[in-house]
Structure formats: C-alpha cells, structure tokens
Amino acid sequence: MASEGFSDLLQKAEELCSTFDTDVELPRVERSLQQILDAGQKLWSKSRHAASEDAVNVKAATLLGPKGYGIPQISQKLEKLSSMKTYDALEPAKDTDVRAFLKNERDNALLAAIEASKKKTFSEANERHWESMRDEWEREKQRLLNTLLGSQQGASLDFSLDYSSIVRGQGDSFMSRGTARSAMDATELAYAQQIYIYNEDVIAGGTVPPLLLKMLDVAKNLNDEHVKELWNMVEAVSSTPSLATGSIAASKESPELHKSLVANSKQYLEKSYLHHIRQTINQNLQSAMLGGVPGTVQLVKSYLNIVLSQQNPGLEDGLVHEQPVWPMIYFCLRCGDLRAAVSLAEQAAPSIGEFSAYMKEYATHKSLTLSSAAKIKLQYRRQIRNSTDPFKRLVFCVIGCCDIVDAHSGVAEKIEDFLWLRLAQIESNSEHQPGDGDSLTLPQLQTQLLEEFGEKHFQASQRPYLYFQVLLLTGQFEAALEFLGRYDRFLCHAVHIALVLYELNLLLLPADAQSHLISKDPADSQQLRRLNLARLVMMYTRKFEATDPREALQYFYFLRNIKSPVGDSNLFASSVSELVLETREFDMLLGKIDRNGKKKAGAIDKFQADTKNVIEKVASDTERRGMFEESVKLYDLAESREKAVRLLSQLVSRHLSEPSVEGSARNRISTLAFDVAKRYKSRTDLSKQSSGTFYLLLDLMQFFEHYHKQDYDHALDIITQLKIIPMSLETVEQKVNSFKYYEEEIRQALPDILLATMDTLHNIYKKVRPAHVGGSSISQLSRSSLSISVEDGGRGTKLCSLRDNARSLITFAGMMPYRLPGDTSARLVQMEVLMN
Known part of the structure; x- marks a missing residue:
C-alpha cells in the first residue's frame, strides 16, 4: 500500500466511476480540494445556524405557547421598534442653553426616581423572599420536632404530677412545668420522683434511706423483667462492706473487697439458677x-x-x-x-x-x-x-x-x-x-472477660443485658455502665445505677472531669477503669433539661462534691450555670429581686447549699458570654454588690448619651440602674471609687435625659452642679488635673458630654439673644452690649456668661491629655463661633 502512487489512485477512481450502471449522465465536478473544503464549511455553518435557530424557536414556543404568546408576532413587533434615544445617550447641554439644561435636569430627576424605585423594589422583593423562606423553614422545623417528640413519647405525655404532695402531703411541687410538654417518659419520671425524694432526705439531714431501695421500688413497679433483673444484680453486688475510707482505687484492689464481690456475685447466680430450676419443674x-x-x-x-x-x-x-x-x-x-x-x-x-x-x-x-x-x-x-x-x-x-x-x-x-x-x-x-x-484471681478474670474475650465474643450488640451482667458480676462497674450507656433505651437505667454505686463509694471517677466517659489512669492497675459520672449525667439530662430544668437540677446535685475543671467551683455550680444559660430560666432557677427589694427564692434555694457561690458562678459565666444585663441582676442576687456596680457602670457608660426610647436597651439599663441605686444608697460595703463613679454616671444620665427633651436650662443646671467640666476659664486647669482621676467609664463619655454641653449653651444662647441682634454685625453687637444689658434686664450679661462657658469648654478640650474623636473638636469650635 505504501508503494502506491497518485497515478494508481486516479486509475482506481476511474474504475469506480465506470462501475455506475445508469442511463443518466452524472455531472462532472471540476473543483480543487480547497474549493471543496470551502464549500463544505459554508454548508456546515448554514446547517448549524439553522439547527440552533430552530432549536431556540422550538424552546421559546414550548415556554410561551401555553400562555398565548406567538413567537413570529413578537419578532415582528420587536423589529418595528425604532432605536430611540435613551436617557443615557443624552448629549450634554451647553452652559448658555437654559432649555437644554432644564430638560437634562428633568431627565436626571426621572432617572433618579426610576433607579430609586428599582432598588426599593428589588430590596423589598429580596426581603420578602427571605422572610418567606424563614417562615417555611420554621414551620418545617416545628413539624419535624413535633414528629420526633411524638415518636419518642407516644400520645399525650403532659405529666403534671405533684410528687412532693403525693409523698409528703406538701403543696410545693418539683414538677412545675406549666403548659410545656415534658420530654421525659414514664420510666424517667418514676426515677426522677425517687431522686427528688432522696435529695430531700439528704438536705434535711439525719438518717437517709439508701438510694438503692428507692430504685428497687421503681423497678418493681415497671412492667419489665429485664429491668427488675438488672436492679437485683445491682443489689447483690453492692452489698459490700464500706472499704472506701481513703482512696477508692486502693480499696477496689483490696482482697477483702474482691472476696466480698465474688461471694455476692456467686450467690446471685446460685439464686437465679435455683429460680430457673423451679420454673422448669413447674412447666x-x-x-x-x-x-x-x-x-x-x-x-x-x-x-x-x-x-x-x-x-x-x-x-x-x-x-x-x-x-x-x-x-x-x-x-x-x-x-x-x-x-x-x-x-x-x-x-x-x-x-x-x-x-x-x-x-x-x-x-x-x-x-x-x-x-x-x-x-x-x-x-x-x-x-x-x-x-x-x-x-x-x-x-x-x-x-x-x-x-x-x-x-x-x-x-x-x-x-x-x-x-x-x-x-x-x-x-x-x-x-x-x-x-x-x-x-x-479476680483481676485476671476481669482482664480475660473485658480484654481477651471482649464484646465480640459475647455478641454484646445483640445481647446487651447479658454482657452488662458479665461485667457487673465481675466487679467491673465502670466498664459495665459505659457499655450500657451507649444505648439510648438503657441510658436511663445506666445513669441511676451509676448514682447508686457512686453514693456507695463503689464507683471510680477520673481526676479530670473533662476526660472521656471511660478512661484509664496510668497510676492504676491494668484492670481498673474510671467512669466520668458528670459526663454520663450530662448525656442523660440533655434530653429534658430544656423542658424540665427543675428535674435536671436534682441530678446535678449529685455532682456537688466533684471539683470543676475550670475555677474553684464544683460541678454542681458549673452544671447549674450551663443549665441556666441554655434555658434562660434565670428567675425560676436562681430567683430574683422583687420591686420591694426582697429576694424571691428560686429552685436552687431548695438545696440549701452555698447558693451565693452558685449564682455568682452563673453571673461570671453570663458576663463572659456578653450577657451583661443578666449578669448585673445575678451579681445583685448573689449580693456581690461591688461586681454588680462595676458592671452596671460599664453598661450605663455605653448607653449614656443615647436618647431614652421605650423598649430600648438604654431605657432598660436606666430602669435597672436607678433601682439598684435606690437599694444600694445606704450600703457601706461598696468601695468609694466604684460607688462614686456609679452615682456620677446616673447624674450624667439625668443630664442627657433633660438634654434630649430639650429642657436645656435643667440640663445646664445639672452639668454645672456636677462640676465635672469647667464652666469658667479660671477652673479649666483644675478640671484638667482632676479629670485624670476619673474612671474609664467617665472618660469614655467625655466627648459626648462636651458636645451635649456646648449644644445646650448654644441653644440657650439662641433663646436669650434678641431677634434684632441676629441681623447685626459683630461691631454693632459689641457697641450695643451695654445698652442691651440695661434695657433687656441683664440679657447681655447672660450672653457674655454663655460665651465664657463655651470658651472654657474649648480651652478644656484643647488642654485635655485625652485624645478626642476627630470631629468633636471641630463641632465644638463651630458651635462656639456661632455664639460669637
């Protein structure tokens, strides 16, 4: 094939043409290769353009046809439109062409109105779109939450039981839910009832019945044989001598405890087998x-x-x-x-x-x-x-x-x-x-069952109760509870078993409350594990703390002897703080100060613990999160008055110069500040500096209120009596020297104080100045100042005094070692010039 030349190809082509058997003579094509290529390109481009145009027309007809639009008619109408001049193509008018200038101004006004209307329309459309999206998502979220609640709790679970009145005949219920639906099911409520009664006994002091007995009562009333067997096992293994007088880790390794655990577990298995034999015989x-x-x-x-x-x-x-x-x-x-x-x-x-x-x-x-x-x-x-x-x-x-x-x-x-x-x-x-x-030995058996055999050997995922039994009866309480707590349907039982063992000093806890749910300490022997009880309790209460915060408090009370990883507080205080911040139930959980200045007790006061420290811990956490108003109220509730005044001074300084509008932050802070000031007026436990700053800010707040009401005379009287800024040139240097001793809250408000005072002087000046003086020249005003003073009853003296006040403010602002904002000085000078 490679040896064939162009002559061979020509000969084959002629032979091919001769093979056509037809009577019609075919036309002869006499074109070069380049001409054939060009013709093919033209044909291809035409066919592609036609195909694309047809496709576009077909798509447009499909879209607009059902609405009654005809594509050919629209095309004809568009072609008839003339390319008229747009406003953007307007030619600039000459300076002397008044008509063209007015026409351009009119057109520009129309364009501006059109553009503004377009922006407003797009903004409203966008806002309504997102508002509709938010509403739709909110409805969908609510539907999903209702579905989940319904699937978990079944039908109506509005448990409004008054457990305290049932048990003790009292009227104070720890189940104060109102109309909110509880997130706790019947089993969890039954456990919570006994937890409440147990905590009441602990708080009351004296002989406290074991928590185990209360949990056994719950198990007896539940229609679940597995749960009953579970608690019977716990009762069997927990009946050990109290050995944890020192280190729990050391006592858990003692031979006496091992011997007791082995005997109790063996006895439980023997009783269970005897029961099995009797059942088999009866059947x-x-x-x-x-x-x-x-x-x-x-x-x-x-x-x-x-x-x-x-x-x-x-x-x-x-x-x-x-x-x-x-x-x-x-x-x-x-x-x-x-x-x-x-x-x-x-x-x-x-x-x-x-x-x-x-x-x-x-x-x-x-x-x-x-x-x-x-x-x-x-x-x-x-x-x-x-x-x-x-x-x-x-x-x-x-x-x-x-x-x-x-x-x-x-x-x-x-x-x-x-x-x-x-x-x-x-x-x-x-x-x-x-x-x-x-x-x-028992440690050898524990290691064999937990590590060598493990969950896979016992098929723990299919038979969780059995694997829990293996670990519990061999004294591996921490590993057993961690395993049981992995399953949502068993978490409730795992938490209460853990609380029972913790009260009996049989549960080994980690040194760090932030550790994993199950952990090992390098100082312990190989078979020992540590269970983070705080994390287990938090996992359990997270389900219902939003709807049942009082019940969550009962569980947090068990953590009162565990040190918090942050600060010097215990985990009870830290947990309460997190609960309050999540639920925002400040008044219900912590209490509040009523209008008469008396403290109204909250749910936490029932525990008779050091509630002041707990509330102060919550106040510190709210302050760290930027919730300053709530933090002030909590410091006030905890009787930490110094901290309350310090933080409240910062809040007042931040909103000092704002006008008082109903519902605004400034109005709320003003109400809170004056209420605190009224109650703290006779207190002697406040430092002189903090109380002085606080009450000075309240006086300045009064000044700004009169200023915004345009009651300039009262405003000037207040600022003059406060003596914080000079009102004469003789006192400027003294005020400059004394101003550096003020707190930062006062110094931050200085620019607003100067501007408001200068504006007050200027408005009083305009009010005092006679109308005919406004059109006189400065020389005329100076020549007639004496006559004005005599004829107008001292009006001129008043004007001179106001100008002196304004001049002292300008001098004070210039001498201050405190950097003022850039426009403050300019505005002060501008108003002072208007008064001269």
Whole structure:
C-alpha cells in the first residue's frame, strides 16, 4: 500500500466511476480540494445556524405557547421598534442653553426616581423572599420536632404530677412545668420522683434511706423483667462492706473487697439458677415427678428427671436418690446449697472415696486447706482429668480450683454457668495460693472477660443485658455502665445505677472531669477503669433539661462534691450555670429581686447549699458570654454588690448619651440602674471609687435625659452642679488635673458630654439673644452690649456668661491629655463661633 502512487489512485477512481450502471449522465465536478473544503464549511455553518435557530424557536414556543404568546408576532413587533434615544445617550447641554439644561435636569430627576424605585423594589422583593423562606423553614422545623417528640413519647405525655404532695402531703411541687410538654417518659419520671425524694432526705439531714431501695421500688413497679433483673444484680453486688475510707482505687484492689464481690456475685447466680430450676419443674410437672421431702435435693432430682436422659453414657460412681451421683452434687452446688451437696456426698461415700471428706471441709470453711487442695489437685491431674463423667470433672474443678483453663462446655452450656464456675474457682486460690500458676484471681478474670474475650465474643450488640451482667458480676462497674450507656433505651437505667454505686463509694471517677466517659489512669492497675459520672449525667439530662430544668437540677446535685475543671467551683455550680444559660430560666432557677427589694427564692434555694457561690458562678459565666444585663441582676442576687456596680457602670457608660426610647436597651439599663441605686444608697460595703463613679454616671444620665427633651436650662443646671467640666476659664486647669482621676467609664463619655454641653449653651444662647441682634454685625453687637444689658434686664450679661462657658469648654478640650474623636473638636469650635 505504501508503494502506491497518485497515478494508481486516479486509475482506481476511474474504475469506480465506470462501475455506475445508469442511463443518466452524472455531472462532472471540476473543483480543487480547497474549493471543496470551502464549500463544505459554508454548508456546515448554514446547517448549524439553522439547527440552533430552530432549536431556540422550538424552546421559546414550548415556554410561551401555553400562555398565548406567538413567537413570529413578537419578532415582528420587536423589529418595528425604532432605536430611540435613551436617557443615557443624552448629549450634554451647553452652559448658555437654559432649555437644554432644564430638560437634562428633568431627565436626571426621572432617572433618579426610576433607579430609586428599582432598588426599593428589588430590596423589598429580596426581603420578602427571605422572610418567606424563614417562615417555611420554621414551620418545617416545628413539624419535624413535633414528629420526633411524638415518636419518642407516644400520645399525650403532659405529666403534671405533684410528687412532693403525693409523698409528703406538701403543696410545693418539683414538677412545675406549666403548659410545656415534658420530654421525659414514664420510666424517667418514676426515677426522677425517687431522686427528688432522696435529695430531700439528704438536705434535711439525719438518717437517709439508701438510694438503692428507692430504685428497687421503681423497678418493681415497671412492667419489665429485664429491668427488675438488672436492679437485683445491682443489689447483690453492692452489698459490700464500706472499704472506701481513703482512696477508692486502693480499696477496689483490696482482697477483702474482691472476696466480698465474688461471694455476692456467686450467690446471685446460685439464686437465679435455683429460680430457673423451679420454673422448669413447674412447666413440666408430669415428667418432673416432684414429691418427697421438700428441699434442694428433691428439686434437683426432679430437674434431672426432665433434663437428663435415661441413657447416661460416661456417668460414673453409681446412683444416689435414683439419680447419678455427680450430676446431683453439681446441681446442688450450682444452687448454692452446700449442705445438700455434703449430704449427697456422704450417702455416696462408698463409691466416691475421700471426696466426701473434702466436700465437708469445703462446706464448713468455704475453701480447702493447703494440704487438701494439693491432694485433690494431684488426684485430678492423675485420674479425674481423663474421666468420662463431665459432672465429676466439673465438681472437682470447683472444690479444688483445678484446671482454670477448661470451660466445661458440656455441662456449663450458658454464660451464667461459665461465670459461676470461674467465680467459684477464685474463692480459695486467690487468698491461699496467690503465687500458684494454677490459681485464678479476680483481676485476671476481669482482664480475660473485658480484654481477651471482649464484646465480640459475647455478641454484646445483640445481647446487651447479658454482657452488662458479665461485667457487673465481675466487679467491673465502670466498664459495665459505659457499655450500657451507649444505648439510648438503657441510658436511663445506666445513669441511676451509676448514682447508686457512686453514693456507695463503689464507683471510680477520673481526676479530670473533662476526660472521656471511660478512661484509664496510668497510676492504676491494668484492670481498673474510671467512669466520668458528670459526663454520663450530662448525656442523660440533655434530653429534658430544656423542658424540665427543675428535674435536671436534682441530678446535678449529685455532682456537688466533684471539683470543676475550670475555677474553684464544683460541678454542681458549673452544671447549674450551663443549665441556666441554655434555658434562660434565670428567675425560676436562681430567683430574683422583687420591686420591694426582697429576694424571691428560686429552685436552687431548695438545696440549701452555698447558693451565693452558685449564682455568682452563673453571673461570671453570663458576663463572659456578653450577657451583661443578666449578669448585673445575678451579681445583685448573689449580693456581690461591688461586681454588680462595676458592671452596671460599664453598661450605663455605653448607653449614656443615647436618647431614652421605650423598649430600648438604654431605657432598660436606666430602669435597672436607678433601682439598684435606690437599694444600694445606704450600703457601706461598696468601695468609694466604684460607688462614686456609679452615682456620677446616673447624674450624667439625668443630664442627657433633660438634654434630649430639650429642657436645656435643667440640663445646664445639672452639668454645672456636677462640676465635672469647667464652666469658667479660671477652673479649666483644675478640671484638667482632676479629670485624670476619673474612671474609664467617665472618660469614655467625655466627648459626648462636651458636645451635649456646648449644644445646650448654644441653644440657650439662641433663646436669650434678641431677634434684632441676629441681623447685626459683630461691631454693632459689641457697641450695643451695654445698652442691651440695661434695657433687656441683664440679657447681655447672660450672653457674655454663655460665651465664657463655651470658651472654657474649648480651652478644656484643647488642654485635655485625652485624645478626642476627630470631629468633636471641630463641632465644638463651630458651635462656639456661632455664639460669637
């Protein structure tokens, strides 16, 4: 192909033309390649333009056709429009052409009116658009909130219960919600009732019933078996001796506490299993064949009739009470009846050998001696480990604490059985043989369950109650509560369990209240965790603190002994401060000062704590957030009068020169300031400097009020009596020297004071000056000043005095070591010139 030339291509083209079999002679095209290219470009451009124009016409017809607009008619009308002169194309008129000048002025006025109308229209349209958008979003937000509330709380949840009157017969209700819907459900309200009663007992002093008993009452009244079981577990593990006299971390590692926790947890599992056996028998009475002497032995025998098949391959050492001996002994141990197990072992003594003696020793002392433990372990390693009877192996492991690795899954099928087995193996070895590699301690079991097995092994997400049970019964309270608190439906129970354990000194808290919900301290041992109780309580109260702030206060009261990470206050004060700032319920929560100057108590006063410090903490936080008016009221409420006066002086100085308009910030601050001044007038606990500044600002506020009312005579009298600025040239230097001792609030108001005083002088000057003097020259005025003074009753003297006052202000402003705003001096000079 590469060797072909142009002649070969021409020959092939001619051959191609000859192949056409037609009678019509085709026209011959005689064009160069460039001409063909140009013609193709023209055809392509025409077709593209036509296609685009057609597409535009089609789109326009689609848009405007339904409205009755015809595209061809509109095009014709637009083409007929002549390009008239616009106002922008107007030619400038000559200076001598009055007609053209007036025409341009008229056109410019029309253009300005049109432009102003256009801007106003666009501004109104934009404002209405955004207003409509805000209203729509507000309605949508309200709809979503109502939907969420409805889905969480169901039907009407307007709980207006008067718990205090129910419990104590009093009329003061801690549930003061008014018409607002509560965000708490029935379970949360039941817990809150008991929390309120408990706090009332704590505040009253004396013997306080345990919080646990109140929580158990709540669980009994709830129709939820899981919750009842939950609190029964808490009751079992919390019945420990009070060991936390010093460090809670040290006491949680003490052998006495470990022994108590293991015994309590084991006893709870045994009671639960005995209850399970009775339920199984009651559901299968026919096959159980219950009868004989009541007791654990008979219950176990009937239970084995149900769960143990007649064919028992591998079971050894004969029968007792018509059942295999080792299952009978194991289930008696599992139910916690050691006497029944000893009785069975003695009856089977000929077949089980020395084990009956070991069983009796274990039941008497709850453990074996070192020699007996060594013998039974040796026997287990030599004989029992290879036994075909799984119940026999398990009983030896329980009594002799042997083989802490074997889970005995053939018998201990459930996690509760495995947990009971491991707890039973801790009972003796943790105390008698701490250095033995074959022993098991509680910290080792805790580490194994929490870290080695973990949530995945126990399928915690599918069975949260079970995993919580595993952690709680092994003394890992902090990790158990952190896990339970992750689920919204269990958070309520987790918080109240945490409060119960905290009151019993069984909860380990972090040193820093800002730490994570669960944390580890480097100084602690490996298995210890710390739970941030404050963070857990905040997570819980955040749901209802907006609608039920009084109930939130009850929970915050538990944090009163925990130090706040910021400042020297406790977490109770910090939490109250956050609650007040979020809800803005200052009067209801903290109280207020009424019109008679008496303090009206708030919800916080019920706790009889140092409420002044709490309110002062809230006032400090509000001041830091820029809520100065509320902060002044709170400082006043906390009797921190010095801080209230200092902050109020800053507020007055900021709005001093503004006119008094109803509803304005200046009007509110003025009312507050004069109310405080009236009550503090006879106080002696205020510093001389702060009180002097405050009352001077109030006098200046009176001056500005008369000034804005155009009552210039009273305004001049006030500013003259205050003696803050010179009113004669002789006192200028003295006022300059004394002004530097004023507080910053006074110095900031100096420019406005000078301008208002000068304007007052100028207005009085215009009022005093006679009308005919206004048209006279300065020389005429000076020549006739004496006659005016005589004829007009001292009017001239008054004018001269006003001019002297104005001149002293100008001199004072020039001598001040305080930089005034740029236009202040110019305005002062301008008004002083008008008076001369």
